[in-house]
Amino acid sequence: MKVMGQHRLLYLMGIAVTFGIGGLIGHQPINANAAGYRVVKTTKVKPTAYHRASSKGAIFNLHHTKKLHALKKFPHTTWYTTKKVTLKHGKTKSIYYKVKNKTNNVKGYVWHRYLKKGKAPFGLKYAKAAVAMDAKTGKILWHKNMNTPRAIASVSKLMTLYLVNQKVTNTSATWKSKVTTSYSGLKSLGRSAVYGNFKFTKNHYTVKQLYEAALIDSSNSAAIALGQWVAGGATPKYNRKFVKLMNKQAKAWKLSKATFVTANGMEQNALRGYGYSTPGGNANRVSAKDVALIAKHLIADHPSVLTYAKIGSLKVAGQRCYNYNNLLPGRKYYQSSLKVDGLKTGFTDLAGYCFVGTGKKSGHNRIITVVLHDANEFTETRSLMNHVYKNNLI
Known part of the structure; x- marks a missing residue:
């Protein structure tokens, strides 16, 4: 007591x-x-x-x-x-x-x-990971959780498009080469109310047609068909071979935070219903920094990608392909001074909204920005670009 x-x-x-x-x-x-x-x-x-x-x-x-x-x-x-x-x-x-x-x-x-x-430091409220990169030098200009691998949805198609360009550039293949699209799973995927956008009504399309559909309209079926073509065939067997090529390229670039299991960015649990699966996890997982590096290689080695990426809408093989990049001229979040001309959108429930943006403002090097799992991907990309330019980081 x-x-x-x-x-x-x-x-x-x-x-x-x-x-x-x-x-x-x-x-x-x-x-x-x-x-x-x-x-x-x-x-x-x-x-x-x-x-x-x-x-x-x-x-x-x-x-x-x-x-x-x-x-x-x-x-x-x-x-x-x-x-x-x-x-x-x-x-x-x-x-x-x-x-x-x-x-x-x-x-x-x-x-x-x-x-x-003092004023609050700049930051992105919604993006779970982000990066801004100088496209010429590779210098990191701003970042948030940039080394954390995340699901990246259709942003994955940038690697697929790079390897398509490589085959056209380094082999006898041309943009007019025929790609076989007769596999029933691919046709079903194109007709899907959730995952489809470009329908395969024919058994063959040109490389150029599917390239436009995959880049502009983010066609999942076109991306897989192109990957199989790069790997030398037109069935799921060649899709598995292509995924290996994706990982081989990532390794060659020393992207230690990049792992691919699909050619188009869909998760495997969604693709299995169409006859596609590969060894590994459920989703492509790539860090924001490594996504930016993939975009850097694509733009540097194959700058013509920007000719297509800035197209707002295009008719391909009788079908309208619509670009969902809302930073392009005439779109809701367009800002003329940023000169945005690409590059790729993406979304799945797992990955959230993802966006790789690029532009070359007058008097500056080209910028590449990446936002992953972002509820306001276009406004935050625009804010990030403006922050970089306002503070003369590039």
Whole structure:
């Protein structure tokens, strides 16, 4: 009992030291549910930029009875102060700043120690991985989780298109060469309401036709047919051979964070129903940096890819192929100064929205950007490109 009494005495002494008479101003935020608070002092301050000091904290109403927003939801927001307010609860006083964001649609009061002076560092809110690269030098200009392998959906087709270009360039094959598309699984894939877009109504198409369908319309069936053609056949056996060529090329480029199991970026659990499967995992898994390097090689070795990648819509073998790159001229997120002319979109439930963008702004080297699993792939790509140019990183 004596020991417990000592502990209780120490505890009470601790409270006295912590709060004191009149409190220690600003040492702790006031409990949002506390009663008996009041505004002691309000002072107008010169608008000053702040950003969150950590992921802790929240924005409250003036009397601190309602939590309006959690600061962790605004990792890259710059807040501008307009007032300094001293709130008192019991014997405790705390200093809060009235803040608002740049667009003035989020505002409230934040305990001063949850803020750090200065504008927020640039960042992408939604992309789980991203990178910006100088297409000429390969220099990394900005990155976020760039070395983490992730599912990349139809962005995978960039490797397939590279190997198609290589065969046309280095062998007797031409863009007019015939590709056999008679395999029943491929035809079913083209007709799929979920995975199909370019339908195989014939048993043969030219390399050029399927290349356009795979790049512009992101045709899954066209990508597999082209891969089988590169590997020398027209059946799932040659699809497996082609996937090996994809991994061989990745190894030659020393892409240590790249593994391929499909030619088009679909997951294997979806492809099996069409007669396709290969050894390995369920999905192609490539880091944002390695995706950028694949794009760099494709553009450098086969620049004609940009001639096709910037086409918004094209009729191929009687079918309309539509480019889903919404940074192209005339599209919702187009910005003329960025000069975006490629490169590839992608989506699956596993991979989320993925996008490889590229453009060459006047007076700068070409830029390559990659965003993976991004809910706002075009706005964040545009923001990333503008950040690079604004800060003269390229």
